Amino acid sequence: MENYSIVIFILAVMIGLSAIADKIRLPYPILLIIAGIAVGFIPGLPDIELNPNVVFLIFLPPLLYDAAFNISFQEFKTNINTISALAISLVFLTATGIAVIAHYLIPGMSWPLSFVLGAILPATDAVAAMSITKGLGLSHKTNTILEGESLVNDASALVAYRFAVAAVTGSVFVLWKASLEFALLMAGGFVIGLIMGRILAYILRFVKDNAIVTISFMLLMHFVTYLVAEELHVSGVIAVVVLGLGISRFSNKVFPEKLKTESRTIWDIIIFLLNGLIFILIGLEFPYIIRNIDNELIPAYVVYAFIITIAALLLRMARVFLQQVNLQNAFRKKKGRITEHALLDFNTSLIISWSGMRGIVSLAIAIGLPMTLGDGSPFPQRNAIIFIAIVVVLFTLIGQGLTLPWIVKRLNPKDPV
Numbered sequence: 001m002e003n004y005s006i007v008i009f010i011l012a013v014m015i016g017l018s019a020i021a022d023k024i025r026l027p028y029p030i031l032l033i034i035a036g037i038a039v040g041f042i043p044g045l046p047d048i049e050l051n052p053n054v055v056f057l058i059f060l061p062p063l064l065y066d067a068a069f070n071i072s073f074q075e076f077k078t079n080i081n082t083i084s085a086l087a088i089s090l091v092f093l094t095a096t097g098i099a100v101i102a103h104y105l106i107p108g109m110s111w112p113l114s115f116v117l118g119a120i121l122p123a124t125d126a127v128a129a130m131s132i133t134k135g136l137g138l139s140h141k142t143n144t145i146l147e148g149e150s151l152v153n154d155a156s157a158l159v160a161y162r163f164a165v166a167a168v169t170g171s172v173f174v175l176w177k178a179s180l181e182f183a184l185l186m187a188g189g190f191v192i193g194l195i196m197g198r199i200l201a202y203i204l205r206f207v208k209d210n211a212i213v214t215i216s217f218m219l220l221m222h223f224v225t226y227l228v229a230e231e232l233h234v235s236g237v238i239a240v241v242v243l244g245l246g247i248s249r250f251s252n253k254v255f256p257e258k259l260k261t262e263s264r265t266i267w268d269i270i271i272f273l274l275n276g277l278i279f280i281l282i283g284l285e286f287p288y289i290i291r292n293i294d295n296e297l298i299p300a301y302v303v304y305a306f307i308i309t310i311a312a313l314l315l316r317m318a319r320v321f322l323q324q325v326n327l328q329n330a331f332r333k334k335k336g337r338i339t340e341h342a343l344l345d346f347n348t349s350l351i352i353s354w355s356g357m358r359g360i361v362s363l364a365i366a367i368g369l370p371m372t373l374g375d376g377s378p379f380p381q382r383n384a385i386i387f388i389a390i391v392v393v394l395f396t397l398i399g400q401g402l403t404l405p406w407i408v409k410r411l412n413p414k415d416p417v
Contacts, residue, residue, distance in 0.1 A: 010284075013039065014276035027132040029279040030401050033394065036283020052368030057226065059274055059360055060154070061240050063127060065222035066271050067147050068244025069251075075144035076245075078342050081330075082145055082323055086124075086352075087152035090319045094122035095160045097315045098308055106304055106384070113381055115164040120366045120389045121312065123157035124150060125359025125397075127275055132401050133355070136408045141341070142348055146355055154361050155237040159185060161365050168380070169373050188234025193242025196225040200243070201250045208254060215263050218247065219270075278360045282393060285363065289390055292383045301384060305391035309399070312392070317353040324349045347411040354404050357396040362389060 017035050021028035076083070099118035102109050109117070129146050159182045200221045207213045222240050229239035251260065293301065324344040331338045344352075366389040369382050 010039075010277065010280055011273070014273075014280050017280075018272075018276055027401055027405065028276070029128050029131050030398055032276060032279035033283040033397055036280040037286050038283075039280075040284045040287030052364040055360065055364040055367075056236075057223070059278060060237070060364075061222040061226040062219075062270060062274060064151060064154075064237060064240045065244040066267055067127075068151055068241045069248045069267075071147050071151070071245070071248075072140065072144055073245060073249060075140055076148050078339060079141060079145050079148065081327065081338065081342060082344065083148035083152065085319065085323050085326075086145070086149040088156050090316065091122040091153050091156040092160060093319060094312055094315050095119045095157070095164075097311060098122070101308060101311050102304070102388075105307065106388075108381065110380070112164065112167040113385065116161070116168060116369070117308075117385050117388065119157060119161035119164040120385070121308070121358055121362055121392055122160065123153045123358070123361045124356045125361065127278070128357045128359050128397055128401060129355040129404070131275060132357075132404055133408055136405055138351065138408065139348065142351055145348075145352055151241045152238070155186060155189065155235045156182075157361065157365070158235075158237070165370065185233075185235045186238055188232065189229050189236065189238030190242050192229045192232065192234060193225060193239035194246065196221060196228065196239065197243045197246030197250075200247060204247075204250070205254065208256075208259065211259050211262050214255075214259060215266055218263065219266075221247075279397075282360065282363055282390075282397070285367070286390055286394065289383070289387050293387050297384070298387075301388050302391055305388045305395060308388070309392050309395040312396075313353070313356065313400070316356040317350075320344075320349050320353045351404075351408060351411065354400055354407055357400050358393040359397065362393050366390060 013035060014032060017031050018028045021031045095115065095118035097118070098121055099111070099114040102117045103111055103114040106114075124146075127150070130143070159178075163178050200217065203217055204214055207217065222243060225239050225243045226236040229236040251263075255263075290298070324346075327338055327343050329335075331340065331343055366386045369386060370379050371382070372378055
């Protein structure tokens with residue numbers, strides 16, 4: 001009953017603050033995170049400890065499905081080169097860069113532990129970027145690239161994290177085996193998503209006249225798809241993304257307009273509640289984690305987190321602007337079927353670079369670090385890794401989140417389409 005009361009209280013705070021954020025023109029994710037931190041320090045309030053498995057199952061599938069369902073498939077296909085560069089190569093580049101910095105900067109941080117920290121932080125959170133830039137007039141291309149990146153980079157980050165933790169526990173890292181496993185995870189997720197999409201499409205053809213049943217099946221299937229993929233040890237993230245893309249194309253051909261409107265209304269409410277809960281829970285976690293850290297070490301860890309945040313931002317900017325140059329060269333030489341619409345300009349590149357905020361996936365991965373190693377000994381520097389990771393998440397959400405609207409307004413990008 002106590003936990004039930006806390007959940008109701010959090011929901012009430014979230015809804016109220018979202019309304020206030022609109023009035024004061026402050027991005028609601030920022031206000032919710034700050035409120036979560038403040039609420040977490042209330043004396044007598046029980047610690048809110050998130051179960052990472054619950055986070056992945058309850059939050060990740062519907063958010064991924066919604067983003068994939070609403071993304072423009074044609075835009076996604078046009079910008080697949082940039083999306084792949086950010087969601088795969090940039091993830092591993094960022095994880096490696098953070099690992100190198102952590103190893104040489106943080107005392108006692110071995111190479112395996114450094115790569116664990118690096119693997120926690122490369123995945124960006126487009127939910128935060130989209131929430132913060134909503135209404136600012138971003139181009140369809142920019143929105144598609146940011147959403148498309150977030151649909152795939154979670155899978156890349158989770159694979160990197162799995163191998164990093166295995167290295168800490170004593171497993172030998174072999175590059176070709178890791179690459180093969182990554183390819184199998186992605187391909188397996190794609191196949192599962194395709195199969196589940198076909199099954200759902202087959203069901204919806206027969207029940208599309210019953211709006212409640214149709215929407216209920218659509219609400220249920222992404223959870224089922226994620227669970228099936230994870231049980232088969234392939235990427236649940238990719239499976240849900242493929243499901244969302246497939247059903248989106250199917251619904252445009254089959255669903256009547258009334259059903260689309262009813263479905264959109266229900267989804268908007270669900271996504272609003274999930275987004276709000278995510279951001280306030282990120283804030284609530286901070287007081288809980290800080291109690292497990294030696295007070296004397298906190299200032300140093302905050303400095304480490306700030307340096308890592310800046311390094312990750314610079315790596316992202318370098319990769320995005322390199323992608324801009326690569327696309328221009330490929331278009332000029334007519335390589336790789338790069339169309340003019342796929343090219344990036346300076347404004348778009350800067351906005352995409354600055355939108356690389358970390359969020360719920362990084363938080364869940366950090367909290368999901370095992371407590372002990374295989375021999376029963378404590379996981380080395382676990383609290384330090386979690387604390388630094390959460391501070392980086394807060395720095396990106398608050399720092400980049402508060403400045404991103406200003407940058408967008410200054411650049412005043414125009415929709416090229």
